[in-house]
Amino acid sequence: MASQFIQYLRGDQNAPGERKLIQKLDFFILTFCCLMYFLNYLDRSNLNNAYVSGMKEELDFRGNQLNQINTVFTVGYTIGQVPCNIALYYIKPRIFFPSCMVVWAGLTMATAGAQHPRDIMTIRFFQAIFEASTFVGTHYILGSWYTERELGKRSGIFTASGLAGTMIGGFIQTGIHSSLNGRNGLSGWRWLFIIDGIITLPVAIYGYLLFPDTPKNTRAPYLTAEEKALAISRVPEVSERTPISWNFLKYCFSTWYWYFFTVLWIIAGETESFSSNALLALYMKAHPTIKYTVSQLNNYPTGVPAVGIVSTLFWATLTDFLGGKRYLVGYWIGITGVITSALILAYPHNTAIQFGMYYWAGSVYACQATFFAWCNDVLRYEEDSLRAVVIASMNMGSNAVNAWWSILFYGANFAPYFTRGMWAMIAVSIAMAMWTGLLVWMHVRTEKRREMESSTTPGAEKEHAIGAPDEINKSSQLDEKV
Template sequence: MAPNLVQYLRGDQNAPGERKLVQKLDFFILTFCCLMYFLNYLDRTNLNNAYVSGMKEELNFRGNQLNQINTVFTVGYTIGQVPCNIALYYIKPRIFLPTCMVIWAGLTMATAGAHSPGGIMAIRFFQAIFEASTFVGTHYILGSWYTGRELGKRSGIFTASGLAGTMIGGFIQTGIHSSMDGRNGLSGWRWLFLIDGIITLPVAIYGFLLFPDTPRNTGAPYLTANEKALAISRVPEVSERTPISWRFLKHCFSTWYWYFFVVLWIIAGETESFSSNALLALYMKAHPTHKYTVSQLNKYPTGVPAVGIVSTLFWATLTDFLGGKRYLVGYWIGITGVITSALILGYPDSTSVHFGAYYLAGSVYACQATFFAWANDVLRHEEDSLRAVVIASMNMGSNAINAWWSIVFYSADLAPQFTRGMIAMIAVSIAMAAWTALTVFMHVRTEKRRDIEGIGTMAVAKEIGAQEHGNRESPEKV
């Protein structure tokens, strides 16, 4: 066994040159992935900003057509999850991820030319398929390079970059609406999509040139031969099999990992519904007594992702510090979901309570970083193809439910109270805490079994070593 791998298994994070290696990885991996996710979320969530900034009236939206567009996006996003992560097994991430960026940037700009909700619906479907590469692809890459003690913080920074896109999108829309609305005959919301697409392209070019792929196939010019060898030694050596085979599928569905982590993220995804469906903006838009300005409609909801950023970084750092206890976030989400829903149900006429509850609900975004880091932690000793499929399936399962969940419980025409959605949130929050406990049980059981097998393997190796030593000392026994 290589010395650096021994150091990794013992928890030694100070191998020669390791700090410099991690600094390089942080710079080149995190800068690209965070900028990619920031722009991804900026493009994705600015549909809601455009909706409350004139698009609804200009394109004559009716009923829950906004939710229908979001559902079509979710369907495309769901379809793209597993294929995108499997593609990373065959196509270098340095080629695949930036190529997807270029395509969804072009589709974002095409949205500026839409003349009906149906046109936007068609664009968003195909845009979603290519955007599906960003989230699950990055978590696969992070798990390929970083150790368990490093992963939580990096996952947190990555998630926070997406939330920053959500938050800053409101301010960008406000600035564009006030300065460019009507310029060259285009509405402010149309300029928003054009500008979003244009600023995405330089980041894609950066990825083509400098993204390091994965440790075993990297050709990054800024990594020395020793650093490449060290990067490989930092993660356990695992067996490999092609992800497109009947044998692999049987193996995948025979493990508990797929079922438990997919259900975990399905439930967790619905606990984010207050934020992911922009309920605060819809609440303000449909407020029975107060009429908010376009600036207020874009700015006030930015407090939700701001809370999400703080919560994400806090929990990601804390769970790293506590040795990877990612499951703690599941209990926090369960408590938060019940409290926020109960407050909104209990005080239906209080604007301040609604604002406070929606802001607090933003803290559940912490589960994105911690739960995907948890999956990477648990699957660290399994083959990469299984880890890639489980991570992609988690997001696929969540979005498959979101495709109809948002229409049933959080349709725009249910604003401002969303009573049905509040009851649903209480139910999934309780389920979140219960399923987290079950997943912890399975994880602990697996680790105990792995420890026992490891002790057995070490004992056999020790016995073989003793026999070889005895044979060397007693030639007559040979």
């Protein structure tokens, strides 16, 4: 088993030409997407870093205005999900991704000039629409290039880059606050947003020049004609239809994929609430007896995404090696959410336990890579437009719920103990384990039906994959209804 795992990590199972292709794809796709996501998450986390580093006092934040800004961001992010993924059908990813980056870089720098919380609220709404392209768009691209055995590890590396942005953001804010606070009359938190915007632009230029688009339309100069043909042959060829049509919408809603995966990520998104709402930082800021310094407020919470990075890479790699058993992460999340919440409730005045549980809760970030890889795996034999919409709908549904969930259960005014939120976490963690089991059952049921159809009708599966007659497609769609 150990030797097989080492062989998997090295990629020895690939043919020589295929291995060289994958190395090129890993370099050009993952470097751009990871840098893009790193900067995306750096910007998001730095709002919370700025808040505890002087922005709250300078702009006179009151009550849960920070949560309201995060909610407005979530609304914009939700609105942008499906349109951004559909846009990838009409605009080459090499153009679309970097263009979105340029716009959000400009809006990030504009945040440095805010004079009131409502200014930040307005900026963050439009910023969110353009940032919505990154996460779901990249998962769609990864599913277009990589096979089932390769996808989890790449999704994990991509997701870990975002967590690295969250982790490093605290250290960056600490450094900026100590070296630039007051420079040219600007507070350290304002310099933070200026620098965030500036460092985004070179990555956008890199994307314009070298991102390879998708296998069917790539013109990447570093891929030979043979490698382009090999890239197309590595993933199933499926029928296509325009994603903007009434028939396509009816088709989406007639399959179980849309409902089950959207609900899966709605639940999973709320199991990340401890980390996504920066509860550890808020706990420290509102601690009744201990007064933490600005450096401590920025640095101590970085342990949460650090745990998330390790957990993400571990589970993504392990589930690849185990043949795509992504559902294992759903059960891990259920256990983690119940135990951490229960101990936080049981020991509200024990600072060590509070820190320990918030750090452990960071491990639930593993669901980002594994669940979107799971969706790509299951929809591998369906048309790309359906896969793109389901992936986008997952994130859209999660953010639509999180827009009010975070205020209801994790508002800054509930700090430091978030008692209501702990009970909510226990509930969604139990729901996570139950829904994971139900989705596994649906997936197994569909695979058995596909195998049965393939054995009783020779060539049926292949015909369906490459563009079967309408009668076969309609029959398959009816079989997959909930």
